Amino acid sequence: MRKLTVALLSGGISSEREVSLNSGKQVHEALDKDKYTVVEYDPKTDLPRLVADAEKIDVALVILHGPYGEDGTVQGLLDLLGIPYQGAGVLGSAVAMNKLVSKQLYHQAGLPVPPYVVLQRGDVVRPDDLSNRLGLPLVVKPVEGGSSVGMSIVRGVEGLEAAVEKALAYDRSVLVEAFIEGTEVTGGVLGNDRPEALPLIEIIPGDGYEFFDYEAKYKPGATREICPARIDESLAEKARSYAVAAHLALACRGYSRTDMIVKDGDIYVLETNTIPGMTATSLFPQAAAAAGLPFGPLLDRLIELSLESHSRGR
Numbered sequence: 001m002r003k004l005t006v007a008l009l010s011g012g013i014s015s016e017r018e019v020s021l022n023s024g025k026q027v028h029e030a031l032d033k034d035k036y037t038v039v040e041y042d043p044k045t046d047l048p049r050l051v052a053d054a055e056k057i058d059v060a061l062v063i064l065h066g067p068y069g070e071d072g073t074v075q076g077l078l079d080l081l082g083i084p085y086q087g088a089g090v091l092g093s094a095v096a097m098n099k100l101v102s103k104q105l106y107h108q109a110g111l112p113v114p115p116y117v118v119l120q121r122g123d124v125v126r127p128d129d130l131s132n133r134l135g136l137p138l139v140v141k142p143v144e145g146g147s148s149v150g151m152s153i154v155r156g157v158e159g160l161e162a163a164v165e166k167a168l169a170y171d172r173s174v175l176v177e178a179f180i181e182g183t184e185v186t187g188g189v190l191g192n193d194r195p196e197a198l199p200l201i202e203i204i205p206g207d208g209y210e211f212f213d214y215e216a217k218y219k220p221g222a223t224r225e226i227c228p229a230r231i232d233e234s235l236a237e238k239a240r241s242y243a244v245a246a247h248l249a250l251a252c253r254g255y256s257r258t259d260m261i262v263k264d265g266d267i268y269v270l271e272t273n274t275i276p277g278m279t280a281t282s283l284f285p286q287a288a289a290a291a292g293l294p295f296g297p298l299l300d301r302l303i304e305l306s307l308e309s310h311s312r313g314r
């Protein structure tokens with residue numbers, strides 16, 4: 001069989017550039033060289049070359065996180081060039097990148113989200129009002145962000161203004177959310193027509209980490225990840241169905257990974273990642289492996305799903 005030419009996109013210009021380069025390297029290593037000729041492109045420098053090579057490219061693997069990678073912009077370029085790619089298209093990518101629009105769509109789909117307030121740049125921050133409405137602690141995060149960049153947990157009202165200021169450095173809107181103290185789980189979903197939930201992973205940031213922050217996410221050994229999550233099966237079933245419902249509500253495609261917090265019998269949806277971390281030990285690949293799909297075959301499957309969905313049009 002003819003080898004497929006795979007354009008591997010990693011790097012980019014978001015704050016998650018390093019994470020993306022790391023994933024890109026591991027994806028490159030794991031791709032079966034008997035099946036694929038892999039050509040790398042870093043959108044930071046190589047977009048003209050990507051456009052020039054478009055005719056020769058069979059499929060792209062977009063291993064980019066955050067703005068200008070995971071938000072629909074690169075997906076739009078690939079659509080214009082007629083290149084199939086894995087995962088969500090322009091709409092799903094843009095929607096999932098925006099945590100406010102995502103919340104509105106989750107809500108419409110009947111998925112519970114932590115109570116929240118949105119603040120825009122220029123708004124007056126009223127710490128007492130916010131804590132009266134949402135309680136304490138609070139989580140402050142940029143509306144469009146990722147990898148916990150610009151995010152803070154605020155335990156007393158006195159820290160609120162600085163936390164909002166910090167998040168506003170990354171985006172013109174920020175979310176102030178009730179902090180849900182519970183068990184964090186993440187739910188992968190895979191497939192085109194009838195996307196299926198993968199086993200849940202439980203995330204336990206190590207001592208010294210208040211939450212799953214940037215360091216807890218990427219420093220080896222900083223976080224324990226347990227698959228399948230140690231929660232009651234009926235609750236796990238519900239969380240898996242929420243992951244699928246979130247995927248559909250946000251118009252995702254092919255795969256996604258939804259972060260949730262389980263507290264007592266309730267599940268709160270935090271966000272959906274349309275390009276989840278893609279090192280061999282990242283959460284989505286771990287969940288896929290637990291479902292019988294190791295890293296290399298997972299990449300084969302993502303490529304198959306991309307080609308299938310492209311062949312049917314958008």
Ligand SMILES: Nc1ncnc2c1ncn2[C@@H]1O[C@H](COP(=O)(O)OP(=O)(O)O)[C@@H](O)[C@H]1O
Binds near residue numbers: 139145212
């Ligand atoms: N409302 C919340 N309650 C408790 N923990 C939260 C809440 N929001 C975020 N977190 C913690 O912060 C981490 C990152 O938040 P998330 O909304 O997933 O954004 P991102 O991963 O895109 O930065 C979560 O994995 C979780 O550990």
Ligand SMILES: [Mg+2]
Binds near residue numbers: 259271
């Ligand atoms: Mg997250």
